[in-house]
Amino acid sequence: MSQSPELREVAASLRELPVPSPDEAAHSAVLAQLIRAAIDAAGGAIGFDRFMELALYAPGLGYYSAGARKFGAAGDFVTAPELSPLFSRCVARHCAGLLTQMEGDALLEFGAGSGTMAAEILLELERLQALPARYDILELSADLRARQRETLQARAPHLAPRVHWLDALPEEFSGVVLGNEVLDAMPVHRFRLTDGAVQELGVTWRDEAFAWTALDACTPRLATRVQEIAAAAELPPGYESEVNLAAEDWLRSVAGFLRRGVVLLFDYGFPRHEYYHPQRDGGTVMCHYRHRAHADPLILPGLQDITAHVDFSAMAAAAAAAEAGLDVLGFANQANYLLGAGLLELTQQGSGDVREQLAVAAQLKRLMMPGEMGEVFKVLALGREVADAGAGFALRDERYRL
Numbered sequence: 001m002s003q004s005p006e007l008r009e010v011a012a013s014l015r016e017l018p019v020p021s022p023d024e025a026a027h028s029a030v031l032a033q034l035i036r037a038a039i040d041a042a043g044g045a046i047g048f049d050r051f052m053e054l055a056l057y058a059p060g061l062g063y064y065s066a067g068a069r070k071f072g073a074a075g076d077f078v079t080a081p082e083l084s085p086l087f088s089r090c091v092a093r094h095c096a097g098l099l100t101q102m103e104g105d106a107l108l109e110f111g112a113g114s115g116t117m118a119a120e121i122l123l124e125l126e127r128l129q130a131l132p133a134r135y136d137i138l139e140l141s142a143d144l145r146a147r148q149r150e151t152l153q154a155r156a157p158h159l160a161p162r163v164h165w166l167d168a169l170p171e172e173f174s175g176v177v178l179g180n181e182v183l184d185a186m187p188v189h190r191f192r193l194t195d196g197a198v199q200e201l202g203v204t205w206r207d208e209a210f211a212w213t214a215l216d217a218c219t220p221r222l223a224t225r226v227q228e229i230a231a232a233a234e235l236p237p238g239y240e241s242e243v244n245l246a247a248e249d250w251l252r253s254v255a256g257f258l259r260r261g262v263v264l265l266f267d268y269g270f271p272r273h274e275y276y277h278p279q280r281d282g283g284t285v286m287c288h289y290r291h292r293a294h295a296d297p298l299i300l301p302g303l304q305d306i307t308a309h310v311d312f313s314a315m316a317a318a319a320a321a322a323e324a325g326l327d328v329l330g331f332a333n334q335a336n337y338l339l340g341a342g343l344l345e346l347t348q349q350g351s352g353d354v355r356e357q358l359a360v361a362a363q364l365k366r367l368m369m370p371g372e373m374g375e376v377f378k379v380l381a382l383g384r385e386v387a388d389a390g391a392g393f394a395l396r397d398e399r400y401r402l
């Protein structure tokens with residue numbers, strides 16, 4: 001098969017990956033050993049979802065559970081809140097309107113990373129005189145929790161007492177739930193279509209390395225889902241991609257505790273017809289290691305991030321299904337969302353200093369341009385007992401694309 005320019009770029013970047021330090025290599029070898037033990041215990045292969053779960057979240061060893069730097073210039077990738085405070089300030093403005101509408105006074109953030117978004121949102125809400133009584137964080141990684149505490153103490157010490165770290169999902173919650181780049185970090189199932197059947201792709205250990213293998217059986221849930229996708233998009237035999245069942249389960253549990261409020265999910269991804277496009281036949285799994293993106297999740301376990309784009313149609317369908325019973329309130333790309341939430345007003349508030357203006361212009365380019373984060377990053381709003389999705393979707397709401 002000839003490679004697209006994108007794939008050639010990915011293949012070239014794979015050859016140019018930085019070499020891990022001896023300490024990093026030793027850390028990765030310990031995690032590889034743990035994954036090999038799981039493979040042996042399962043009779044020779046595990047699903048890719050299990051491999052991704054261990055690579056990212058194995059206690060003390062996985063990419064998100066151990067102490068690697070991850071976010072920002074010295075890490076592996078940059079997220080919107082790390083790139084510019086303007087992102088979080090827009091989210092705060094949108095949340096202020098939502099909280100007023102629902103008479104709520106709590107925010108709950110999933111997967112808060114370095115804690116930057118939490119600090120910037122609280123500071124902006126303070127400026128708007130709209131501080132919530134609580135800002136809860138649910139974070140899987142003990143290492144990141146510690147980092148979030150440090151960030152809040154350093155940037156907004158007077159607001160830090162409002163922040164609480166939850167050990168488990170709350171029983172009930174009313175307010176705004178936030179997740180930035182959380183869905184893309186959930187373990188996905190990989191599949192391949194064969195003539196009339198669905199194969200689940202798993203991971204084995206062969207020739208001193210992790211390798212892809214077809215699993216003997218595919219769970220009925222995965223097979224049914226993939227058959228629906230394949231039939232709707234007329235996908236050919238040989239087509240490979242992934243399905244994020246974990247994100248759908250997660251969304252159902254969020255719906256289970258949300259009494260009244262809005263869930264805002266920010267991530268890169270597409271509506272289903274673009275995600276499972278016949279030409280996107282290798283799926284969307286991507287890895288990030290020291291700002292190099294490539295497509296091989298089976299190398300560098302514990303040292304690199306592994307992600308998959310989000311099928312926003314699947315998220316909307318899971319939210320609207322009877323068991324969850326949420327309303328799909330809005331869907332927009334990041335550029336339109338930020339404009340709706342007040343980005344231009346915020347940029348006009350600068351000090352006039354030329355260096356600051358140049359920095360803001362560079363941030364706007366990354367956040368807004370279609371070739372950067374403006375188009376591929378999306379925002380999905382789901383809710384219960386809230387009529388209006390708020391300012392973020394006032395400029396453009398593209399639910400019809402889901």
Ligand SMILES: C[S@@+](CC[C@H](N)C(=O)[O-])C[C@H]1O[C@@H](n2cnc3c(N)ncnc32)[C@H](O)[C@@H]1O
Pocket residue numbers: 064071079080081082110111112113114138139140141144179180181182185186250
């Ligand atoms: C790509 S990072 C994004 C971090 C941060 N939100 C940001 O934008 O910089 C993914 C985060 O999601 C967290 N995560 C993944 N699954 C989660 C879950 N089920 N519950 C809570 N956090 C989760 C990870 O631990 C990690 O902090």
